[in-house]
Amino acid sequence: MGLTSIPHSASPENASSGPEIISIEPKGGDGWVTTRLDFLVNWGRSNSLWPMPFGTACCAIEFMATAASKFDLARFGMERMSFSPRQADVLICAGRVPFKLAPIIRRIWQQMPQPKWAISMGACASTGGMFDNYAVVQGIDTIIPVDVYVPGCPPRPEGLIYGIMMLQKKIMTERMSNKSIRDEMEPDPSSKLYIPASRIDEISEPFGNSVHQTRSAP
Amino acid sequence: MATKRTIEVELSTSGLTRDGKPQRVPLVTGGDTGVALAEPPSLELDGEHMLINIGPQHPATHGVLRLVLELDGETVVRCIPHVGYLHCGFEKIGEYRQYNQIIPWTDREDYLNSIGNNVAFALGAERLFGIEITERCKVLRVIAMELSRIASHLVWLGTTCIDIGAFTPFLWSFQERENIYNLLEGWVGARLTTSATRVGGMAADIPDKWLEGLRGFVSTFPKTIYEVDRMLTKNAIWVGRTIGLGVMSPDEALNYGLSGPMLRASGVAYDVRKDFPYLDYETYDFDVPVGTNGDVYDRFLVRVEELRQSVRILEQCIKRLPDGPVNVDDPRVILPPKHKATSEMESMIHHFKNVMEGPRPPVGECYVAVESPKGEKGYYFVSDGTSKPARWRIRPPSFVNLSAIPKMVEGHLLSDVIAINASIDIVMGEIDR
Ligand code: SF4
Numbered sequence: 001m002g003l004t005s006i007p008h009s010a011s012p013e014n015a016s017s018g019p020e021i022i023s024i025e026p027k028g029g030d031g032w033v034t035t036r037l038d039f040l041v042n043w044g045r046s047n048s049l050w051p052m053p054f055g056t057a058c059c060a061i062e063f064m065a066t067a068a069s070k071f072d073l074a075r076f077g078m079e080r081m082s083f084s085p086r087q088a089d090v091l092i093c094a095g096r097v098p099f100k101l102a103p104i105i106r107r108i109w110q111q112m113p114q115p116k117w118a119i120s121m122g123a124c125a126s127t128g129g130m131f132d133n134y135a136v137v138q139g140i141d142t143i144i145p146v147d148v149y150v151p152g153c154p155p156r157p158e159g160l161i162y163g164i165m166m167l168q169k170k171i172m173t174e175r176m177s178n179k180s181i182r183d184e185m186e187p188d189p190s191s192k193l194y195i196p197a198s199r200i201d202e203i204s205e206p207f208g209n210s211v212h213q214t215r216s217a218p
Numbered sequence: 219m220a221t222k223r224t225i226e227v228e229l230s231t232s233g234l235t236r237d238g239k240p241q242r243v244p245l246v247t248g249g250d251t252g253v254a255l256a257e258p259p260s261l262e263l264d265g266e267h268m269l270i271n272i273g274p275q276h277p278a279t280h281g282v283l284r285l286v287l288e289l290d291g292e293t294v295v296r297c298i299p300h301v302g303y304l305h306c307g308f309e310k311i312g313e314y315r316q317y318n319q320i321i322p323w324t325d326r327e328d329y330l331n332s333i334g335n336n337v338a339f340a341l342g343a344e345r346l347f348g349i350e351i352t353e354r355c356k357v358l359r360v361i362a363m364e365l366s367r368i369a370s371h372l373v374w375l376g377t378t379c380i381d382i383g384a385f386t387p388f389l390w391s392f393q394e395r396e397n398i399y400n401l402l403e404g405w406v407g408a409r410l411t412t413s414a415t416r417v418g419g420m421a422a423d424i425p426d427k428w429l430e431g432l433r434g435f436v437s438t439f440p441k442t443i444y445e446v447d448r449m450l451t452k453n454a455i456w457v458g459r460t461i462g463l464g465v466m467s468p469d470e471a472l473n474y475g476l477s478g479p480m481l482r483a484s485g486v487a488y489d490v491r492k493d494f495p496y497l498d499y500e501t502y503d504f505d506v507p508v509g510t511n512g513d514v515y516d517r518f519l520v521r522v523e524e525l526r527q528s529v530r531i532l533e534q535c536i537k538r539l540p541d542g543p544v545n546v547d548d549p550r551v552i553l554p555p556k557h558k559a560t561s562e563m564e565s566m567i568h569h570f571k572n573v574m575e576g577p578r579p580p581v582g583e584c585y586v587a588v589e590s591p592k593g594e595k596g597y598y599f600v601s602d603g604t605s606k607p608a609r610w611r612i613r614p615p616s617f618v619n620l621s622a623i624p625k626m627v628e629g630h631l632l633s634d635v636i637a638i639n640a641s642i643d644i645v646m647g648e649i650d651r
Pocket of ligand 1: 057058059060072094096121123124125129130152153154155213326411
């Protein structure tokens with residue numbers, strides 16, 4: 001295999017002008033042994049996920065219902081709730097995350113050892129949901145990387161279980177030869193910010209912000 | 219080669235000093251020669267306090283409460299609760315929503331008691347509008363409130379048992395909650411976030427055969443109460459971990475402004491359903507359980523008894539549910555039926571006005587309190603005559619109840635803090651709003 005260069009974007013207009021990413025893959029590629037080993041490791045990982053429930057609000061109640069007898073998360077190897085992030089594989093953020101809680105979820109994510117995944121349960125965790133105001137983070141994917149989004153307010157337990165099964169499928173496709181799969185974004189050393197300040201200003205602008213609406217109807 | 223280090227632990231005492239304080243066991247570390255590497259720590263503990271932090275992400279804090287505890291050994295000297303981790307701006311959003319549009323927010327504020335909050339909100343808005351609801355609607359709302367009280371107490375039971383170390387009641391209570399979810403789903407289409415009421419009525423009448431389902435629930439649920447009762451009430455571990463903890467005397471409870479099961483466990487028989495009846499609660503036959511000691515165990519007993527009383531009220535509701543319309547006949551607040559809105563000019567105008575501008579109450583203010591599972595839940599409205607409230611305020615019972623936690627945990631052991639905190643039955647969504 002050796003050196004390969006992949007165009008940044010597949011669309012023809014950008015292909016010529018866009019920057020190029022050079023990726024170096026190990027010699028040998030995905031042979032029979034490595035793919036079998038991958039399969040074995042992934043099979044083990046996906047069927048014994050230890051969730052770290054980050055339950056803040058109403059979605060946490062549905063999460064508890066999912067763990068209780070009728071829906072029984074133990075069928076998916078997830079009955080061992082890990083309330084300490086250091087022994088957890090998958091962070092399930094169930095509920096809204098106000099700005100006061102944002103540093104805490106970030107810290108919990110950083111405390112979790114690799115390999116780790118994240119599920120964002122509910123409209124609030126995914127997008128801010130109906131709390132389109134000054135207090136609530138508009139989606140936890142602005143703080144941590146999210147693998148599966150489960151829509152709903154709250155999602156039904158079946159929905160959460162479907163999200164978990166999607167995560168298991170995703171884990172089954174991971175390849176050890178892909179070195180960049182666990183890369184995390186590093187902050188810019190000069191500004192200590194993860195994304196440029198101009199972009200932060202842009203996304204923190206009041207957009208469609210409910211409390212900025214006028215009290216139009218007299 | 220590294221020298222081998224030995225650690226000697228001197229277990230000469232039973233762990234308590236003469237005056238009953240926990241004594242630190244001296245820990246001597248030394249090398250091969252037996253020379254102590256460090257001075258043994260002093261045995262005096264006075265003045266040496268430790269600060270520990272529980273939460274905000276901790277399963278035993280029932281949400282995102284943060285407790286900072288100052289410990290002397292294992293005894294709590296001081297406890298400082300920190301709230302605000304779930305502040306989502308409910309009251310501010312309410313100022314930008316019409317009355318019917320606020321109802322979905324009331325689901326999410328005390329999310330264990332969604333449908334009860336819907337009813338409480340609608341009662342408040344109706345007092346502001348000066349609307350008298352129909353008889354059928356009243357009974358349906360009582361059914362809603364009592365189902366929601368059962369559902370909320372069940373979550374309290376399940377999570378408290380997990381905190382104290384029993385797992386089975388959690389499974390039992392969630393099984394029963396699934397039955398309630400099924401009933402609610404058949405009625406309003408949602409399991410948890412119901413949004414069941416509207417100003418002047420309900421979002422939907424109950425479907426055919428729904429009462430059969432409720433009857434089934436009412437007949438099977440007492441068995442679960444009996445099982446829980448038999449498993450916990452005389453269980454040595456349960457009793458040992460709850461009796462004598464977090465005692466509030468009746469005077470203290472009143473001075474702290476406690477309400478709900480917390481207040482009743484201290485021996486004050488205050489129940490909004492009896493003292494300031496709404497929804498014709500005075501015509502129902504039920505008892506208000508009252509504790510004597512005001513400790514965690516009494517709170518448990520009071521809540522279990524309330525489950526039984528709620529079943530009694532539900533039985534009476536099934537018997538008396540009258541026929542008739544659910545919504546008031548008032549075009550100011552209620553949408554006309556669809557066939558009229560598409561064929562009659564009057565109804566179309568009402569429909570348009572209701573949807574585009576929303577119902578407008580007269581200028582004024584009002585406060586309505588109901589007995590939520592956690593205590594006295596109040597909604598306060600200020601209307602400036604527009605279709606949106608100028609101010610909407612929630613009186614969260616668990617916020618007031620939580621304010622007593624520094625007093626209740628003082629002098630207890632660290633592990634008892636968990637039991638005491640669980641006994642308050644807090645919901646952070648309601649506390650931080
Ligand atoms: S998505 Fe809905 S149910 Fe979940 S936390 Fe947000 S408001 Fe609550």
